[in-house]
Amino acid sequence: MSTTTDTPPEILRARMVERILAGQRLAPAVEAVLRHVERHRYVPDAPIGDAYNEQAVITHTAPDGTHLSCASGPMIVAAMLDALQVQPGQNVLEVGAGTGYNAALLASLTGVAGQVTTLDINADVTAAARRNLDDTGYHHVRVITRDGAEGAAEHGPYDRIIVTVGAWDIPRTWWDQLVPGGRLVLPLRWRGTTRAVAFTKRDDYWESDWVFLCGFVPMIGQPGEHSNTIDPERLVTLHYDTDQPTDVDALQGVLDRERIEVWSDATVGGEEPFDRIWLRLTATDDRTIRIQAEQQAVTSSLCTPAIPVRSPALVEGGSLAYLTIRRSDGQPGRWQLGATGHGPDGEQLATRIADEITAWDTDRTADPRMVAYPTGTTPPADLLGKVIVKPEIRLYLTYKQP
Incomplete structure (x- = not known):
């Protein structure tokens, strides 16, 4: 299939958003930033048609062929952004800088009073993200080369944290750097499957209210x-x-x-x-x-x-x-x-x-209730559900009885 096109990018972008809306509801603010931010300018080496198709665009590859970074498909980008529930003026941390596109969307949502910091362990990835963000006018977005598991405490605490690489565990640093009641959205992997999960930080545990099938480049440094x-x-x-x-x-x-x-x-x-x-x-x-x-x-x-x-x-x-x-x-x-x-x-x-x-x-659409207790906290003795133990969390999954 040819990916060349003479269609103007604004038309392709409008079609991308309509395609997303055909499959899921979006908050008006999320829809607006998807229509505004020029996705093709964050993958300048890809055909413009690829930028707006429902596909991931690989941007960095290791010598052995392993994918190190990509621009995720628009549908999962929109779904995770919607689940994050970003508000104007908030302070947001992104783990996984990618092309800088998601950081641009976040910066558009937080507005002039907000802050966005994006991290990536790969210096080539952060250099490209910095260049793309500067070229599109998002100079105020912080881009840091660092292991995402460390977070960025110097610019926190954060109202929202979004992770755009596949995480096998939830580091304690993300808990410590998120405000009470803040939201964490991440692709979490367990038992061979990956789901985008939205957690709210409660007194001593994470509580999920959203689960979405996805696939992401795995996070480096989590050999689980x-x-x-x-x-x-x-x-x-x-x-x-x-x-x-x-x-x-x-x-x-x-x-x-x-x-x-x-x-x-x-x-x-x-x-x-x-x-x-x-x-x-x-x-x-x-x-x-x-x-x-x-x-x-x-x-x-x-x-x-x-x-x-x-x-x-x-x-x-x-x-x-x-x-x-x-x-x-x-x-x-x-x-x-x-x-x-x-x-x-x-x-x-x-x-x-x-x-x-x-x-x-x-009940084909039922999802489990999911809560995660950071290691060092004590779950209630009567807490029900299948327990999956990871180094930094204990994950509980429970289905409602029919």
Whole structure:
């Protein structure tokens, strides 16, 4: 598809905003800044059509091909900005400078009486962000080269903190530098999935009121996840958190063992999302991880996850099960959801996934209540929910009982 265009950027920008509004509501102030700030001027090396399409634009890449920084897709930018609820005159910290575009949006929202500070660990990224912000008139935005986990206490405290890199944990520094009642919006990763989450700082805990599926370049310096292949050809990889006792040696060759399929009654159309099945698994089962299958593994039927590059799985000892999908008999255009298991406990694990598919099917838009207690604070003894322990927080996820 060609990305060249003769359409003026203001028309492309208006179309971008209308496309966003077709999928989500935005506060009038957020809509206004999206219409005003010239996104294409923050990705000057990209075709102008790419700047306003619903896609991330990679701006910095490591020698090994790893993406270090990008301009995130407009829809997730708008969603996180809306969830942040920035008000004029506020002091805002951004972790992950990117191209400077998000900082420009924040500066437009805070106005002349507000302050915006953006951080990035990569000096090339901050240099580009500084240049872009200066070229577009946002000279007053502070751009600092620093590990984002440290924050910037010298310019705090902050009314709002937004994180635009994938975070596996929530550093205590962000808690200390945010005012009581302030909001933190970040892409938080647990059990292999990433969700943009909006937290409000309460007396001694974070409380979430918004969750949104997303994907971000991971934050440097938070090695909270392991990855290992489980087949001789290295076509299938498991991704799991450091607190999960996953025995990858016992799982070697498990996909060559008998395949057991367990199917639910739930079906989806081609465009219907089912990512909240994964979210439910993380809130109910500590064995939830991510499975990734290369196309060769799918083509050969070695491993057929519902979404090959990222699907939920359960592991127990030398057994494995993962979410899968097949065309629905008698329902053209629809797909049936189920699970495939291998190993001694493969059927049990597959049935466990099928049970969560059924629970999801009763309320497909339900999200869990999420609270996070910084390490060193004491949660109430009667606090319910699945607990996920990280070095700097304990994350609690709870679904309302039907």
